[in-house]
Amino acid sequence: MKEVKGKNTKNVETKIKEIEKQVEKKRVELEKLRKRKCYLFFGEITRSIVEDVFDDLRNKYTDCNGKLDVVVNSGGGDIDAAFNLSMLFRRFGNKELIFIIPRWAKSAATLMVCGGDKLIMTPIAELGPLDPQIIEINPIERRLEQFSPLHIESTLNLIRDEFKKGNKELANKLIERLQFPLTLGSFLKSIEIGEQYLIRLLSSRILKNNIKQAKEIADRFTKGYADHGFCITVDEAKEMGLQVEELAGRELDIIWDIFRLYDKKRKLEKKIRKEEMLEMIKELPPELLEVLPKELKNVKGGKR
């Protein structure tokens, strides 16, 4: 694939580098202000990123004297990796580990940040529920389905209600479309994964030796919300009993600047990728170009 780099792309790349410098400057400013090292974790939690974070911490954070801030902006990801990362950050922040959330620490990222001694959130930062999201191919209809194990109970309740109302035919049809009982059972069981990890993390730091409250909070995060995207704000996190503070003053300014700069960088990178993808699409066989959506019909070329 030939690489096309126009003047415009080069300008955008220069802007991105400038933004990266500004982010680094802000990170160092925060370290000076809070008198501790600060790590930026922006992105999805995957299994192999654990290894890269490990390398990064070993290379740059061995001098943190047991005190570490981790700024997290993540929509979540792999729950096992999230637990492992949380334990890893604890090793470097063995005296005090604080997670700072400018905007999102949802799903598995919520689990990760619950492993610290304290959370610091902006007024619009969000945590999220921990019910696992299952993506499976429906064996009967051969289509992808995404659901939470919590939906299994509500589906069974729906069927029970139809039976009670005397709509046996409808209830039977619904049962026929359900998955194999053992599979359903294993999906239901998967809620316990997040619950167990969360109890372990909470009862060993934020709620040290308070296993009862850790269990209550874990139960709420895994089963207490109607939707996986539910917004859990700083006030709700406090009310739950987590050790949480709201960001204010100069610290808020710096953290929000870092978030905004990173967001700007992502948008600029997307702009470059968009141009690259259009170039790639141009090189696709012409028969495929014929099915292009209207907005791309001006793409010329096609490999023959």
Added chain:
Amino acid sequence: MNKKIKILTALLKYKGEISVDEIEAIPFIKESEVDAIVNWLISNYDVEIITQKKKSNPFLEWVKVIKLKKSVVPQPIN
């Protein structure tokens, strides 16, 4: 959606891999469709999901990539 998947499939075959960031950057694909498209590719092709480190300075950055395991003939798109 079929047209989008057809082009995505062609790009995947052509490049051998495609990142989630690249899928998001395709102008006719909405952000809300990305997960469904990624899952479709995963369930229809012999692919592996890998995490590629983009850089570690000034801060660690990575991207999720869908990579074809072997040469795959696309399934007919209905």
